[in-house]
Amino acid sequence: MRTATQNLIDDHDEILKLIDIMEVVTHLEVPDSDDLETIVDLIRDFADGVHHQKEEQLLFPRLLERGFSKESGPVAVMLHEHTVGRNYVAGIREGIEMYRKNQRNALENIRSNMDGYIFLLRSHINKENNILFRMADQSLTARDQAELLDRFGVIESGTVNGDLHRASIDRIALLGKKYLNEYPG
Numbered sequence: 001m002r003t004a005t006q007n008l009i010d011d012h013d014e015i016l017k018l019i020d021i022m023e024v025v026t027h028l029e030v031p032d033s034d035d036l037e038t039i040v041d042l043i044r045d046f047a048d049g050v051h052h053q054k055e056e057q058l059l060f061p062r063l064l065e066r067g068f069s070k071e072s073g074p075v076a077v078m079l080h081e082h083t084v085g086r087n088y089v090a091g092i093r094e095g096i097e098m099y100r101k102n103q104r105n106a107l108e109n110i111r112s113n114m115d116g117y118i119f120l121l122r123s124h125i126n127k128e129n130n131i132l133f134r135m136a137d138q139s140l141t142a143r144d145q146a147e148l149l150d151r152f153g154v155i156e157s158g159t160v161n162g163d164l165h166r167a168s169i170d171r172i173a174l175l176g177k178k179y180l181n182e183y184p185g
Contacts, residue, residue: 004059004140004148005133011051012125017180018042018172019118024179026114036096036110038175043089043117046168052082054152059136062148066139074132081124088117 022039025031060068060075068075095109140148156165 002149003137003145004054004152005136005145007149007152008051008054008059009129009133011046011054012129014169014172015047015051015121016125017176018047019121021172021175021179022114022118026111026118031099031107031110033096033100035175035178036092036099038171040089040093040096042168042171042175045164046172047121048082048086048089050155050165050168053155054148056082058148058151058155062144063136063139066144068135068139074127074135078124078128078132081120085117085120085124088113088120092117 018039025035025039055078060070060079063075064070070076070079091113092110095106095113098106098109137145157163
């Protein structure tokens with residue numbers, strides 16, 4: 001049976017591809033400002049939009065119902081790290097605006113925030129995949145998993161996000177083709 005946690009792990013695989021792309025782009029001598037903007041848009045739309053929406057609006061509340069704490073423990077840590085990640089993304093966006101205006105220290109700002117985001121997300125995803133989701137799998141019933149998975153599908157394809165989930169994965173694949181020699185499919 002496919003589970004809600006496996007759905008989130010699949011998202012993580014795509015987010016890790018995006019992070020690999022970020023690592024390449026951030027160390028280019030002259031990064032393409034449009035690609036930087038696309039990366040930030042993908043973080044906003046896919047990682048923070050669709051993926052975090054599934055976690056923060058659906059999975060985490062269900063885990064709280066099953067006895068997890070919002071004040072301490074893995075859910076609290078994940079929520080805090082989502083906030084830290086959003087702060088890095090705001091810094092990246094600010095750096096891109098500076099970069100487009102040829103302002104001093106723009107690339108340093110972008111690189112510093114991207115490096116922080118990359119480090120945070122690699123650790124964050126590892127904790128979710130190997131700790132939180134394993135705990136969730138032990139705590140959630142088969143019915144919980146099925147209900148969450150159905151509701152994840154609404155987020156992925158519903159009127160709020162349209163086909164943003166699939167479109168984001170396709171955009172990550174295109175960037176991967178450009179920067180990582182990876183092809184869609």
